Amino acid sequence: MSAPPSADDGLSPSELATKYGLSVSGARVGLGEYIRQMWGRRHFILAFSQAKLTAQYSQAKLGQLWQVATPLLNALVYYLIFGLLLSTSRGMPHEVFIPFLVTGVFVFTFTQNSVLAGVRSISGNLGLVRALHFPRASLPISFSLQQLQQLLFSMIVLVVIMVGFGSYPGLSWLLVIPALALQFVFNTGLSLIVARMGAKTPDLAQLMPFVLRTWMYASGVMFSIPHMLAEKDVPGWVTDVLQWNPAAVYMDLIRYALIDGYSASNLPDHVWAFALGWAVLAGSAGFVYFWKAEEQYGRG
16 A cells, blocks of 8 residues: 655645745854854854964964064064165164064064965865854954954064164054054954955965065055155155055054154045044955855855
């Protein structure tokens, strides 16, 4: 005797799912719910960033000292090449140029490392992505937070350099706090954008160092953009565009806050408006752009 017909015969998979209250595994939730889930994972994000920071130099004998030594050695190399050999310190005395250079290297390294970590945040953690259900944006945000913590270690050395070259603590130093906060939001948004791109195209991680190196040279890390271009026959808008790029904006803000000899005349007009605008644009656009592809991460 044949089995009696089932009540589910003839129903499509979507109709069966609706009938029994099933939903797609890993389906993207609404943006508001996604933000609520992110807030619920805030302790995981912080703990994950701290664990990554601790493990980063765990195999090195100097351990966490490399968090400070790496950008400091980079600054020394740039000083030897650009400060001594190429004399890019035009218009700045020695006691201003060295803090200027070290600040630029430290601040740009913050953005650079956030992007490099972000582009690998999904493709380099597929085991975690496929094993656990959590908002995937937690990963690039956690890596950006790791870089912020690393920068704060470097700021201790930066303060010593500032004092050593005659720039002493003052009220202007408090401007570093909002400047770094805005840069962190910008870095996080950029990290979310490249995280989605890197998840789909892992080869982007190989290309990104060349992009960032070009960005560094165009941002005035080793030289003052207005002073360098003043001797060149270039339109004024070129100087404006280079000064308004986000990396240059955040470097200029922190240089102005910390270095006594770095006057407000070196800052582009409406610099705080640009800093806020870049942070809001990159942070919001990056978060939404990443969220749009939430269902795709770890598949395929």
